[in-house]
Amino acid sequence: MAVAIAVTRERRDGETRCALTPETVKKLTALGATVTVEAGTGLGSSIPDADYAAAGATVAPDTKAALAGADVLLKVRGPTAQETSALRPGAVVVALLDAYREKETVAALAGAGVTAFAMEFVPRITRAQVMDALSSQANLAGYRAVIEAAYAYGKGFPMMMTAAGTVAAAKVFVMGAGVAGLQAVATARRLGAVVTATDVRPASKEQVESLGAKFVAVEDEEFRAAETAGGYAKPMSPEYQAKQAELTASHIVKQDVVVTTALIPGRPAPRLVTAAHVASMKPGSVIVDLAIDNGGNVEGAKAGEVATTPNGVKIVGWTNMAGRIAADASALYARNLVAFTGLLVKDGALAVDLEDDILRAAAVTHGGAVVHEGVRG
Structure with a gap:
C-alpha cells in the first residue's frame, strides 16, 4: 500500500504557516504517497482547500x-494531544517540535509509540541543506524583522537629499550574524x-563585510575559537562577555535601530541588550528582538x-516572525519537509532507517522511548 501522509491544521496560537502547499502535494504523490489535508489547513497562508484538492490531495x-x-x-x-492520541503506534511525525522545551509533547509522542523527528535537529551537512528548516525560516524572519523595524521607526531608512535639506540615513545594528542576522543586514x-x-563567530566577520556592513566585535583569542564544528556560537x-558588553554599550547609544538574533541551541537566548542599553538610546529608536520565542535577547x-x-x-517582540510572512514561510518549509520525507519513503513504502545520519540526528522518539540524547538528558 502507498504511504499515507496527513497534514492537519496548526492550532498553536498565532501559527499562520502550514506544512504542505499544493506544489509539494504533487511532489509527494509523485513519490507514490497519498496525501490527506484537513480542511482549513492553508488558510493562514492564503491557500484554499480547492487548491489542495486540485493538486491531488484528499481534503478531510x-x-x-x-x-x-x-x-x-x-x-x-x-x-496536539488530540492529534497524538489519534496516531497509531509506529506512525511517524515530522515537525518543528521545539523538543528542548516542549517536554510534554515529546513524552506524549514517546508514550504513543510514535517515531518523531524534529526538523530543528536536521544536521548542517551538505546532503541536508535542502532540509534545513531553521535556515529557511530564519532567512524570512531576518527580512521581516527589518520590515517591522522600518514600520515602527518614525523616520526613513535611506539618506535622502531634497530641496528642503538632507535626511540622514538610519543607523542599524544587527546583533548575531547567523542566517537571520545576515538577511537582516542585507535587507537594511x-x-x-x-x-x-x-x-562571536569569527567566520561571520567576512560574511558581514561582504554585504557592505561594518563588523563590530572584541577580536581576541577567545573570539577566534568561538564556533562549534556545527557552525553555531x-x-x-x-x-x-564583559568586554563585549562594554563595546556594545558604546556602540548602541549611537544607533537608531537594533535587531537581535542570537540563539544558542538547547539554552535560553543570551541577554545582549540591557535596560541600561535601552535607556541610552534616543527617543524614537527601535529594537526588534528576534529571539523572543526563546526568552529574548x-x-x-x-x-x-x-x-x-x-x-x-x-x-518589538513579535513571536513567530517567519509566520508574519506566512505564504513564503510555508512554501519553503514545505519543501524542507518533502526533502526530509524522501528519506522515509523507499519504493513507495515507509522505511525508517535510523542508521541514516540525518534521520538519526533528527530522531527524538522511537520505539516508545525518547532517543535524542540532548532531549532525554
Whole structure:
C-alpha cells in the first residue's frame, strides 16, 4: 500500500504557516504517497482547500478524518494531544517540535509509540541543506524583522537629499550574524541604512563585510575559537562577555535601530541588550528582538507586543516572525519537509532507517522511548 501522509491544521496560537502547499502535494504523490489535508489547513497562508484538492490531495473535514490510517503526520509545530492520541503506534511525525522545551509533547509522542523527528535537529551537512528548516525560516524572519523595524521607526531608512535639506540615513545594528542576522543586514542595506553587525563567530566577520556592513566585535583569542564544528556560537566566558558588553554599550547609544538574533541551541537566548542599553538610546529608536520565542535577547521585551519604554524606545517582540510572512514561510518549509520525507519513503513504502545520519540526528522518539540524547538528558 502507498504511504499515507496527513497534514492537519496548526492550532498553536498565532501559527499562520502550514506544512504542505499544493506544489509539494504533487511532489509527494509523485513519490507514490497519498496525501490527506484537513480542511482549513492553508488558510493562514492564503491557500484554499480547492487548491489542495486540485493538486491531488484528499481534503478531510476534521482532524480525526485526516489522521485515519495515517503513516506520516507532517506539521509545522508539534502535534496536539488530540492529534497524538489519534496516531497509531509506529506512525511517524515530522515537525518543528521545539523538543528542548516542549517536554510534554515529546513524552506524549514517546508514550504513543510514535517515531518523531524534529526538523530543528536536521544536521548542517551538505546532503541536508535542502532540509534545513531553521535556515529557511530564519532567512524570512531576518527580512521581516527589518520590515517591522522600518514600520515602527518614525523616520526613513535611506539618506535622502531634497530641496528642503538632507535626511540622514538610519543607523542599524544587527546583533548575531547567523542566517537571520545576515538577511537582516542585507535587507537594511537594501533599504539604504548604514549597517553594523556583531557576532562571536569569527567566520561571520567576512560574511558581514561582504554585504557592505561594518563588523563590530572584541577580536581576541577567545573570539577566534568561538564556533562549534556545527557552525553555531559557543557560550562565551564572563570575561569576554564583559568586554563585549562594554563595546556594545558604546556602540548602541549611537544607533537608531537594533535587531537581535542570537540563539544558542538547547539554552535560553543570551541577554545582549540591557535596560541600561535601552535607556541610552534616543527617543524614537527601535529594537526588534528576534529571539523572543526563546526568552529574548532584550531586557524589557514582551512576547507578542511592541513595548514602549519611558524614554520612548520601541521594543518589538513579535513571536513567530517567519509566520508574519506566512505564504513564503510555508512554501519553503514545505519543501524542507518533502526533502526530509524522501528519506522515509523507499519504493513507495515507509522505511525508517535510523542508521541514516540525518534521520538519526533528527530522531527524538522511537520505539516508545525518547532517543535524542540532548532531549532525554
